[in-house]
Amino acid sequence: MMVRYGYVKTKEEAIKDYINKIHFKSEYVRPEQAITAITESGGIPVLAHPSYGSGDQIIVGTELEERIKRLMKYGLKGVEAFYSGFTDRLMNELLSYADRYSLMVTAGSDYHGRNKLVELGDTNCINAAEGPDGLLAFIEEARKRQPAA
Secondary structure, three states: OOOOOOOOOOHHHHHHHOHHHOOOOOOOOOHHHHHHHHHHOOOOOEEOOOOEOOOOOEOOHHHHHHHHHHHHOOOOOEEEEEEOOOOHHHHHHHHHHHHHOOOEEEEEOOOOOOOOOOOOOOOOOOOHHHOOHHHHHHHHHHHHHOOOO
16 A cells, blocks of 8 residues: 555565554554454454464464463454465364354455465355354354444
8 A cells, every 4th residue: 555655666665664663562462452452343353363373383272272262251252264374174173163162253365465375365265155153153243243335
């Protein structure tokens, strides 16, 4: 957007001269703060690519389940179970947690433009109309929250 509106000439310039120079009072927004802000603004707090930690860290199994349960205490309502980078095994693990804890399910491609190999809409998701209950619940809840036209 910065390139499109003429603030910078290139995406690299935007990242180097602006985005990487943004500083906050604390280094991170705490998960509970993010969940509260999302909820208070009428959104649905969902954990995006839940098995990814910091850097090269992958969180699975008991550690992933404990992470989801901890965030549920703050109001987490769903997990992204369909994601372009997930294996079938990880997707199925996340779907089982969603079922076990009555969480909504989302799908995301993590598309950030042509700088990645991911195609827009590539979520590894089956037809949403035939999806798991958690995905259908998310779609229904999102429809309810849409402003009237």
